[in-house]
Amino acid sequence: MPEPTESSLLLYAEVQRFYARQMQQLDLGKAQSWAQTFTADALFDVPTLPEPVRGRAKLVAAVERARAQLAAAGERHRHVMGMVDVLERPDATLDVRSYTTVYASAVGGASRVHRVCVCEDVLVREDGELRVARRKVTRDDLP
Amino acid sequence: MPEPTESSLLLYAEVQRFYARQMQQLDLGKAQSWAQTFTADALFDVPTLPEPVRGRAKLVAAVERARAQLAAAGERHRHVMGMVDVLERPDATLDVRSYTTVYASAVGGASRVHRVCVCEDVLVREDGELRVARRKVTRDDLP
Amino acid sequence: MPEPTESSLLLYAEVQRFYARQMQQLDLGKAQSWAQTFTADALFDVPTLPEPVRGRAKLVAAVERARAQLAAAGERHRHVMGMVDVLERPDATLDVRSYTTVYASAVGGASRVHRVCVCEDVLVREDGELRVARRKVTRDDLP
Incomplete structure (x- = not known):
């Protein structure tokens, strides 16, 4: 365990x-x-997709499909990440493990916890910006 | 999108x-x-007030009213802010958009998600301290 | 209230x-x-223990007992800390007050808010690392 450094x-x-x-x-x-x-x-490997997908076009499609389903259901979702644990690898990539709680609100109804997930990301830096190179999400309610 | 800086x-x-x-x-x-x-x-523009209010006396009154209602209901509330997104404006004010989840616990009963809100603040610095100059809160369960 | 400093x-x-x-x-x-x-x-003074305990052996025992209960119940728990308020004391110890929300998921069932707690810690630095010297947790649903 290295000493905490400013960087x-x-x-x-x-x-x-x-x-x-x-x-x-x-x-x-x-x-x-x-x-x-x-x-x-x-x-991108998440429980809402039947199998892992690769590339931004598939990511866009997944978001747009989820949006359509939410609109049809009259719900709003919020993804809240917490307990972000960052491990810096020697090659400067980051292993990040965190929790994602998804809250659902029925418009005109009640709010509730929808999902509790663990999110395991590999982050890299490209053109000065952090980006996710790999994401694996697991749901606590699934075996 | 500027490069992330230390400041x-x-x-x-x-x-x-x-x-x-x-x-x-x-x-x-x-x-x-x-x-x-x-x-x-x-x-201060929040769903618990019938119309936006201005100034600290109104803020104090709103908190005290909410406290009395909670005490009467035998509940405790916790406001948890998450996913804080900060945009620095050229005039050094900050546009901050975040989620606020309100948890309610009945004393002697159960805990639950009470509200899921989006909070949009304008922050300014006064005498070295951050302060909210404008707050607009919307509830996910309201149309 | 001191000015915020980089450190x-x-x-x-x-x-x-x-x-x-x-x-x-x-x-x-x-x-x-x-x-x-x-x-x-x-x-370590928490609602899940009948009385405060001291020392790591007791902490380990408490975790292992909780694990066994969760396994028997077919549940997963996640502890999410939020709204971490840090007060630096003159002796360099830290008083930290925060909220801990515990989410429970039944494997094959639903996820829910299990507990909402307030966690009051005293943190010290030992060998360069932060450590908890004292923890007091209270549950919002208990009188």
Whole structure:
């Protein structure tokens, strides 16, 4: 366990900031902007998809499909990431493990916890920006 | 999108810290201290008030009314802010958009998600301290 | 209220990072690693124990008992800390007050808010690392 350094603590703040914006883009349905927070060939492995997908076009399609389903159901979803644990690898990539709670609100109804997930990302830096190169999400309610 | 700078990352930590204390003051019913985290003429536009109000006296009154209602209902509320997205404006004000989840616990009963909200603030710096100059909160369960 | 300084903002990020890892260790059942995030003689006062306990062996036992109960119930728990308020004391210890929301998911069932707690810690630095010297947790649903 290395001593905490100024650069690693600033990086920690940067990772938190990165996810705050990324989750908001997702919930706002900004599929294109959201997809840009992944690398061009990112691997995306989440319970809402039948199998892992690769690349931004598939990410955009997944967001747009989810948006349509939410609209049809009259619900709003918010993805809230917490307990972000960042491990800096020697090659400067980051292993980030965090929790994602998804809240659902029925418009005209009640709000509730929809899902509790664990999100395991590999982050890389491209052109000065953090991007997700690989995401694996697991749901606590699934075996 | 500017490169992340050390000052903007420190500011990000400061904004998080600001909200942590502000929310705790609210939940502790420290109405006066909480109101001091707003500018003297802050505009406060939230779903629990029939119309937007301006100024600390109105903020204090709103907190005290909410406290009385909670006490009568035998409940405790916690406001948890997450996914704090900070945009620094050229005039040094901050546009901050975040999610606020309100948890309610019946004393002697159960805990639950009460509200899921989006909070849009304008933050300014006064005498070295961040303060909210304008707050607009919307509830996910309202049309 | 002192002006925010760079060192106190870096410390704020460090405290957040500390808790993210500590909560993940707890939820992963890494009892020994988790116990190492407390001082050797830490005082641990939580609602799940009939009385306060002291020392890492008792902490490990508490985690292992909780793990066995969760396994028997077919549930997963996630501890999410939020609204972390840090007060630096003149002796360099930290008073940290935060909220902990515990989410429960029945494997093959639904996810829900299980508990909403307030966590009051005293943090110290040992060998360069933050550690909890004292923890007091209260549940919002208990009188």
